[in-house]
Amino acid sequence: MEMPLTQHISSNRPALHLKDYTSVGGYQSVHKALQSLTPQEVTKMVQDSDLKGRGGAGFNTGMKWSFVPMNTTGQTKYLIANADEMEPGTFKDRLLLEGNPHQLIEGMIVSAYAIQANISYIFLRWAYKKAARLIQTAIHEAYAAGYLGKNILGSGFNLEMHLHTGVGRYICGEETALLNALEGKRATPRTKPPFPQVSGLFGKPTIVNNVETLCNIPHIVNNGPDWFRGLSPGSDAGTKLYGISGRVNRPGLWELPMGTTMRELIETHAGGMKKDFRFRAALPGGASTDFLVEEHLDVKMDYQSVSAAGSRLGTGTMIILDDQTCPVGFIHNLEHFFAQESCGWCTPCREGLPWTEKILLSIENGEGRQEDLDLLAMHTRYMGPGNTFCALAPGAMEPLQSGLKYFRADFERHINEKNCPWR
Amino acid sequence: MLSPDEIRKINHEIALVPVRKAACIEALKIVQQHRGWISDDSLRAIAAYLEMSAEELDSVATFYNLIFRKPVGRNIILMCDSISCYVMGYREVYEKLQVLLNIRFGETTPDARFTLLPNACLGSCDHAPVLMINEDTYRGLTIEKLEEILQEYK
Numbered sequence A: 001m002e003m004p005l006t007q008h009i010s011s012n013r014p015a016l017h018l019k020d021y022t023s024v025g026g027y028q029s030v031h032k033a034l035q036s037l038t039p040q041e042v043t044k045m046v047q048d049s050d051l052k053g054r055g056g057a058g059f060n061t062g063m064k065w066s067f068v069p070m071n072t073t074g075q076t077k078y079l080i081a082n083a084d085e086m087e088p089g090t091f092k093d094r095l096l097l098e099g100n101p102h103q104l105i106e107g108m109i110v111s112a113y114a115i116q117a118n119i120s121y122i123f124l125r126w127a128y129k130k131a132a133r134l135i136q137t138a139i140h141e142a143y144a145a146g147y148l149g150k151n152i153l154g155s156g157f158n159l160e161m162h163l164h165t166g167v168g169r170y171i172c173g174e175e176t177a178l179l180n181a182l183e184g185k186r187a188t189p190r191t192k193p194p195f196p197q198v199s200g201l202f203g204k205p206t207i208v209n210n211v212e213t214l215c216n217i218p219h220i221v222n223n224g225p226d227w228f229r230g231l232s233p234g235s236d237a238g239t240k241l242y243g244i245s246g247r248v249n250r251p252g253l254w255e256l257p258m259g260t261t262m263r264e265l266i267e268t269h270a271g272g273m274k275k276d277f278r279f280r281a282a283l284p285g286g287a288s289t290d291f292l293v294e295e296h297l298d299v300k301m302d303y304q305s306v307s308a309a310g311s312r313l314g315t316g317t318m319i320i321l322d323d324q325t326c327p328v329g330f331i332h333n334l335e336h337f338f339a340q341e342s343c344g345w346c347t348p349c350r351e352g353l354p355w356t357e358k359i360l361l362s363i364e365n366g367e368g369r370q371e372d373l374d375l376l377a378m379h380t381r382y383m384g385p386g387n388t389f390c391a392l393a394p395g396a397m398e399p400l401q402s403g404l405k406y407f408r409a410d411f412e413r414h415i416n417e418k419n420c421p422w423r
Numbered sequence B: 001m002l003s004p005d006e007i008r009k010i011n012h013e014i015a016l017v018p019v020r021k022a023a024c025i026e027a028l029k030i031v032q033q034h035r036g037w038i039s040d041d042s043l044r045a046i047a048a049y050l051e052m053s054a055e056e057l058d059s060v061a062t063f064y065n066l067i068f069r070k071p072v073g074r075n076i077i078l079m080c081d082s083i084s085c086y087v088m089g090y091r092e093v094y095e096k097l098q099v100l101l102n103i104r105f106g107e108t109t110p111d112a113r114f115t116l117l118p119n120a121c122l123g124s125c126d127h128a129p130v131l132m133i134n135e136d137t138y139r140g141l142t143i144e145k146l147e148e149i150l151q152e153y154k
Helices: A018-023 A028-036 A039-049 A061-066 A092-099 A101-115 A129-144 A175-182 A211-223 A225-230 A262-269 A303-308 A327-341 A347-364 A370-382 A392-406 A408-417 B004-014 B020-035 B040-049 B054-061 B083-087 B090-101 B143-151
Strands: A078-083 A119-124 A160-165 A206-210 A239-245 A252-257 A279-283 A317-322 B075-080 B114-119 B131-133 B136-138
Touching (some): A018 A101, A018 A129, A039 A101, A039 A211, A039 A225, A078 A101, A092 A129, A092 A239, A101 A211, A129 A160, A175 A206, A239 A262, A252 A262, A262 A279, A317 B083, A327 A347, A347 A408, A370 A392, B020 B040, B020 B054, B040 B054, B075 B090, B090 B114
Parallel strands (some): B075 B114
Antiparallel strands (some): A239 A252, A279 A317
């Protein structure tokens, strides 16, 4: 089984330096793209590969690139790696950043070439200290080897790369909020249109891609779109970094073909539930995805299948709810996070999320009323898609709306018994 | 007043951006690294240097949770309170921390040795519960380990 993303990552040794990375084929895609392909040909390959954004939205990456204006000689354009991994329960990009930073830099050079961007940023979350040190070293090595800077490999293509570490806030992962953060502003999302591809960082055309997305690019350029689509037996292409946290025997991360089932992930890779714990539900792709329950265990973890089951693949890192954890407390914890992290820009989110959190806390503490359940359901509609400025609040409503559906009896027990049955 | 060292580092950041005040978050980070936190005087000095109003800079500084607008201790404990750590028992760790330090979230010990803050997911969910002290991440926490970990920080 091929594992292109993690083939050079090992927990037994430090990340590869440039010399060792090139000796196992690293930076080959830069040679190939810059010396034998046009930018349009690279974009076409990525589009044909059907690589979809691994940050959660799942949009075709090559298609996203194709919206960047290309008749722009001399105009500044930007490529940004979104390494602000902050979705609760998500720890996949950390592995790629700490395990093989040169793979990300290689992917960024080729991606920047495709859109003809000459300045690139890695927007890294503050907490990833080890990744910051490794990336900084890797960027220096790439400059010294001529993969970054002026006239890369004699192609005439120039690219600068900077590491930017954030100072907190989940909303920075939203791509237009990220642009504001990079411009030294409050990280509130921007109105779309204009889309960043046309008017992004400092008003210039900009592409923001997730780390895992960018790490796939070298392999697609080296091996072709057909190879990439063939990595997965299902309807979505490539491999995926899947993760599991919660009360399983072996929490962790695995690179597997896109479309691996939830059951295989939990039972085979994570070693099943811990002794004396039973599976009740899972958030398939981070905090802002709908719960899936036992009847969904055979769902394939790809964009289409998870969506058909009523949730989203999101980041592909699953959080397990077991039978000894209170679902109301679990959802309260999620909504506490979202209420804290709301940027405050639009009213439904700024006011609705703390309200939701307070209702959940009172139910969890045995002070809930029957009509609170209707109030919560109302909030899931008011903060649903289309009613807020960005996707934060609709994302926050996903575990709540599905929680109200699957755990209604648990909510009612809290209200009727006037306490939390798990305490 | 900014120190020559702070100014040198801020100038390096200004050179990377097309607008002077776009370097403001970096400048806040630099000054905080030197002084531990951003006082009103520090804020005004940075704002003046970047040719922006102190109010505008404060709106940025107060947005980001890792820019400190109040004095903090010598060591910052950031405890993950997000979902995977919640499931894996962060409450017990937090309760033990409160006993050991006699402070709650948002507080600093009287000897200014520790400030204890909650933090959103630290991205080590497969080793929950997790906390960071300054630049160090501690994974798979148990209450037994806590006392020993804290002794590393003076």
